[in-house]
Amino acid sequence: MSLTVLGLSGIFVLLGVIFFLRLPVGFAMAMIGFLGFGFSVNFQAALGMLGDESWKVFSSYGFTVIPLFIFMGQICFHAGVNKRLYKAANAWLGHIRGGIAAASVLACAGFSAICGSNTATAATMGSVALPEMRKYGYDPLLSTGSVAAGATLGVIIPPSVVLIIIGLQTGQMIGTLFWAALGPGIVMTLGLIATVFFFCRAHPESGPAGRKFSWRERVYSLRGSVEMLLLFVLVMVGLIVGFFTPSQAGAVGSFLALVIAVVGRNLSFKAFCLSLGDTLRISAMIMVIIWGAVIFGRFLTVTRLPFAAAQAVGALDVPGWVIMLAIAAIYMLGGAVMDALALLIITIPIFFPLAETLGYSPVWFAVYITLVTSLGAITPPVGINTFVVASMAPDVSLPRVFKGVMLFVPCFVLLILALLIWPDMALLLPGIFK
Numbered sequence: 023m024s025l026t027v028l029g030l031s032g033i034f035v036l037l038g039v040i041f042f043l044r045l046p047v048g049f050a051m052a053m054i055g056f057l058g059f060g061f062s063v064n065f066q067a068a069l070g071m072l073g074d075e076s077w078k079v080f081s082s083y084g085f086t087v088i089p090l091f092i093f094m095g096q097i098c099f100h101a102g103v104n105k106r107l108y109k110a111a112n113a114w115l116g117h118i119r120g121g122i123a124a125a126s127v128l129a130c131a132g133f134s135a136i137c138g139s140n141t142a143t144a145a146t147m148g149s150v151a152l153p154e155m156r157k158y159g160y161d162p163l164l165s166t167g168s169v170a171a172g173a174t175l176g177v178i179i180p181p182s183v184v185l186i187i188i189g190l191q192t193g194q195m196i197g198t199l200f201w202a203a204l205g206p207g208i209v210m211t212l213g214l215i216a217t218v219f220f221f222c223r224a225h226p227e228s229g230p231a232g233r234k235f236s237w238r239e240r241v242y243s244l245r246g247s248v249e250m251l252l253l254f255v256l257v258m259v260g261l262i263v264g265f266f267t268p269s270q271a272g273a274v275g276s277f278l279a280l281v282i283a284v285v286g287r288n289l290s291f292k293a294f295c296l297s298l299g300d301t302l303r304i305s306a307m308i309m310v311i312i313w314g315a316v317i318f319g320r321f322l323t324v325t326r327l328p329f330a331a332a333q334a335v336g337a338l339d340v341p342g343w344v345i346m347l348a349i350a351a352i353y354m355l356g357g358a359v360m361d362a363l364a365l366l367i368i369t370i371p372i373f374f375p376l377a378e379t380l381g382y383s384p385v386w387f388a389v390y391i392t393l394v395t396s397l398g399a400i401t402p403p404v405g406i407n408t409f410v411v412a413s414m415a416p417d418v419s420l421p422r423v424f425k426g427v428m429l430f431v432p433c434f435v436l437l438i439l440a441l442l443i444w445p446d447m448a449l450l451l452p453g454i455f456k
Contacts, residue, residue, distance in 0.1 A: 025062060032058040047364040048307075051314030060320035071320055079313045083269065084190050087100075089305035090272025091181050093135035094279045096255070096300045100293035101283035103250060104146040109133040110152070112236040113243040120222030120229030122158060123168040124215045126151035130172030131211040132189045132247065136279070139304070140399045144173035144410040152415050154232075161228035162418040164221060167426025170407040171214055171433075174396040179207035181257060181275075184363065184395065186210070186268065187312065188388045191370050196268040197261035202389045206441060210393075210396030212434040219429055221429060249282045287317065293364040308363070315367035342380040343442050344392065349373055350438055352396045354401065366395045389439055389448040397434050400427040450451040 036054045045053075052072075060068035079085065080454050085169075087381035098104070111125035111132070118124070137143055148169045177184045180200030189196040222229040235243070258277045260266050266274060283289035289297075338345070353365065377387040399407040402424050412420045441447055 025325040025331050026327055027324045028058065028062060028156050029322050029327035031364070032318075032325070033368075036263075037450050046310070048286035048310035048312075048326070050366065051311075051318040051364065055314070055321040059324060061315075062321065062324045069423045072317065075316050075320060076313060079316055080309065083447035085309065085312070085395075086269045087186055087272045088183060088192075088308055089301055090269060091183065091186065092139065093214075093297065093301040093305050094181075094272065094275040096297040097276065097279040097283055098133070098136050098250070098288065099142065099146050099285070100297045101279070101288040103136065104133050106245075106248060107152050107247060108150045108154075110243040110247045112232070117234035118219075119226060119231045120164070120218045122151070122155050122232050123160065123164050123222075124230055125217045126155070126168050126213045127175075128171035129212065129403075130169070131179060131207070132206075132250055134176040135181075136250050137176055139183055140173045140176035140396065141406055141410055142304075144170060144174035144407045147173060147413070148411050148414040152411070156415075156417075158230050158232050160230070161225070162415065162422060163426040164218070164228050165417055165421045165426075166408075166411050166418050167429050168214070168218055170405075170411040170423060170427045171412075171430035173407050173435075174399050175207060175211060175214075177392060177396040177399065178203055178210055179314065180204060181272075182392065183308065184362060184366065184392050185388065187308075187363075187367065188370065188392065191367070192374055192384060193387070194384055194388065196383055197258075197271075199388050200258060202262065202385050202448045203392060205447050205451055206393060206437060208388055209447065210433070210437055210438070213437060214430055215435050217430050241314065247346065249286075251442075253278055255280075259344075263329060275369055296428050311364050311367060315364065315440035316367060319371045321333055327372065340368045342382065345376070345380060346382070348392070349376075350394045353391065354397055363395070364367070365398065367392065383445065383449060385446045385452055386441075390438070393438060393441065397431070400424075400431075 036050060043050075056068050056072055059071055103367050108129040111123060112266055113173040115121040115125040115128065126147060130143050133147060134140075137146075151169055152165055159306065172190050180203055182200070182203060185199045185203055186196055187195070189199050202432065206351070218229070248303075255277065257271050260274065261268065261271050280289070352369075373391065374384065378384065399405055402408070405424065405427070408420065408423045408427055411425045412418060415423070420422065
């Protein structure tokens with residue numbers, strides 16, 4: 023058996039182990055990577071590789087940025103920032119037909135700017151927005167779909183955990199990736215809001231207008247958005263001007279979030295302990311996935327599968343955009359059978375060399391696959407956001423939630439195509455602020 027065939031076999035076995043045996047994806051990748059490396063080289067070398075890579079991952083200073091940004095988001099969540107963001111958005115948009123759903127999407131975008139996780143955004147905004155839309159008689163398709171789709175902005179809008187992981191794995195500047203994702207993130211937010219309004223125009227009964235707030239109430243509601251804006255600006259500007267590193271940015275953001283929450287008397291000691299516990303749990307899950315992906319990546323490197331794939335694609339007589347669409351299709355199909363973050367980490371060693379062979383900017387490609395990966399959070403059968411939202415809406419079945427998010431899928435597809443046609447959507451801001 024050739025090494026390339028062995029590498030492909032490892033990928034198929036990995037998918038089978040995850041899908042049929044339901045083994046946690048991080049441990050599955052580590053197991054298949056270790057066994058594959060042992061067959062490719064020898065098991066003595068595989069043991070050495072396992073110990074070496076495990077030490078490098080779990081002792082890496084660079085990975086401290088992940089729990090720090092997660093902690094910042096958890097502090098904001100337990101301090102009630104999500105509720106204040108939603109109230110502000112609802113005060114300005116809720117009186118329009120479909121406005122409460124649009125406000126939910128806008129609040130998801132705001133919370134994403136300080137959270138960086140789609141599942142956390144889905145859980146926090148769902149707890150606030152779903153009861154409000156139920157009270158006004160919103161169609162469950164629209165209410166659950168808008169929250170689940172809006173929560174994907176947690177992956178796209180910086181600080182995004184996915185972008186952080188891509189930056190660490192590919193050696194790119196995380197601040198540059200954050201600026202690159204900001205433009206597409208804003209466009210996606212506007213696109214999701216436009217989808218809500220178009221749907222309610224065609225089906226007026228699906229999104230009744232809510233209460234109309236006075237101008238004084240609207241202005242007063244903006245107070246809840248000031249802390250989010252302050253955190254976002256300080257973190258982003260500090261990264262771009264080089265005032266601090268990504269890990270330092272996470273530390274500063276966490277500290278400021280804690281100060282704002284304590285000064286505003288919005289965080290109890292119990293809530294602080296819950297923030298720590300949730301941060302440890304989420305960070306441990308992500309670190310195990312990264313650990314497994316690194317070991318599996320070493321196996322793929324030994325088989326030279328990434329290089330063989332890049333050479334094979336480079337020899338094809340087709341335009342580069344065709345290859346990019348094929349990669350998007352692979353992510354969409356792969357995201358239907360396994361965790362989107364794990365799929366992304368596995369494929370980075372394969373697709374990044376391929377994209378560079380085709381002449382695409384690594385910064386652009388990072389944003390492109392982040393956007394494509396975000397679809398995995400809402401597409402069946404593994405779309406994690408839909409499971410989170412369905413658990414918070416017991417009166418709505420899971421298939422109905424999936425049907426609701428399908429309303430917003432065309433918006434993702436259009437943005438992916440727009441990013442292919444106009445790469446400057448992602449490269450403009452990094453070029454200005456480099």
